[in-house]
Amino acid sequence: MKIPFNSLKIQLEPLDQELRAAFNRVLDRGWFVMGPETEAFEKEFSDWLGMPFTVSVNSGTDALILSLRALGLKAGDEVVCPSFTAMPCWQAIAAAGCVPVFAEVEQDFYTLDPKSVDQLAGPKTKAVLAVHLYGQSCDMKGLTKLCRDKGLFLIEDCAQAHGTACNGKPAGTFGDLSAFSFYPTKNLGALGDAGAVCGKSSGLEKKLRLLCQYGEEKRYKSVCLGINSRMDEIQAAFLRVRLPKLLETKAEREALAHAYMEGLTGLPVVPPTERKDCGHAYHLFVIRSEARDELAAHLAEKGIGTAVHYPLPGHAQPVFAENPGLCRTGDLSYTESLSREILSLPFFPGMTPRDAEMVCAAIQEFYNA
Secondary structure, eight states: OOBOSOOHHHHHGGGHHHHHHHHHHHHHHTOOBSSHHHHHHHHHHHHHHTOSEEEEESOHHHHHHHHHHHTTOOTTOEEEEESSSOHHHHHHHHHTTOEEEEEOBOTTTOSBOHHHHHHHOOTTEEEEEEEOGGGBOOOHHHHHHHHHHHTOEEEEEOTTOTTOEETTEETTSSSSEEEEEOOTTSSSOOSSOOEEEEESOHHHHHHHHHHTBTTEEETTEEOSOOOBOOOBHHHHHHHHHHGGGHHHHHHHHHHHHHHHHHHTTTSSSBOOOOOTTOOBOOSSEEEEOTTHHHHHHHHHHTTBOOBOSOSSOGGGSHHHHTOGGGOEEOOOHHHHHHHHHEEEEOOOBTBOHHHHHHHHHHHHHHHHO
C-alpha cells in the first residue's frame, strides 16, 4: 500500500539502536522475569503518571481481570461498561466471573455516558469500567461523582489513553484502579504483550502483587488463589526506552490529527471532537461516514489502508446475544448506528502531514465522484 493503516517498522526505526541495546542488556544479565528492568519500569511509569504504584502484568486484559478481583468483585456482580469498545473489556469482566452491563456512549465523544450508567446501575452493580476510547477522555467528573454517590468502584481502562488528560489530571488517576495495555500498537507499546495496573491504595497493591504471582505471600507459600501474569524483563526494558519519547510521539500524533482536521473541512464526514478542557492522546483518528464501506473500498483501491474500531458492539457479539443471561443491556441505538459509520484512517508516528493530505484528497475524490 502507498499509505498503510499502521507501520510498527516505521515507528520503531528511529529507536533501533536503543532497543537493541536494551535487548542485549537483558540477555547479558540472564534475568528474564521479575527482575531489575521490571522494577525500574514500574517506578518510572508511576512517576510519569503521578501515581503511588504500578503493578506490571502480562497484558491489558489481565490488568482488567486482576483489577476486578483485587477490588473484591465476585461471581454475579455487575460491571457497567460501554458496549462500544474493544472486546477485551467485556471478556475481562466475564473472565472475572462478573456480568457486563452494556451502556450507551456519548454522541460527541464515543465514551461512556454517565446518564446511561445512572439508568442501568442496579442492586447488583458493584463497579463502572470507564474506557478512554481512541485517546479521548471519558467525562471523569460526571463518572467520579456518580460512582461516589452510588458507592460503586471506578476502574479506568487506559489502554488507548497514554498521555490523555481531563481537567488537568492524567487519565488513570481518577479511579480506584486504572488498567493499561502496552500492546505493540498502543501509544506506549512494548514489542509483545504487556500491561499494568496503577493505583493509590497500598492494600490494593498488595492484593494485586499476590494475584499476579499465584497468590504467593513468599516463595512457595500461597495465601489466595492467583494466576501467572508477569511482565517479561525484555518488554520492561523496551518500554523503558519508549516511555521518555512518549511526549514527543504525542506531539507527532497531534500534528497529524490537525492536518487531518484541516484536510477534512467541508467534507461530509464527522472528524473526532475533543472534550473541552481535556487533552486527546489520538491513539486512533476515527471519522464517521454514512458511506463507510464504500469509502473504505475506494481508499483501498488507492492503496490507503483503513480499519474499523469496532464493527460489532458488545451486546451484539454472539457470545452475549445468544446467551442473554451472561449480560444486561439498555437502549443502545446510538451505539448500533455508530458501529456502522466509524472508520479509522491511517495514523501513526512517522507518518507525515503530507500523507494525511493525500488521504484527505482521496476522500474528497470519493465524495466528488
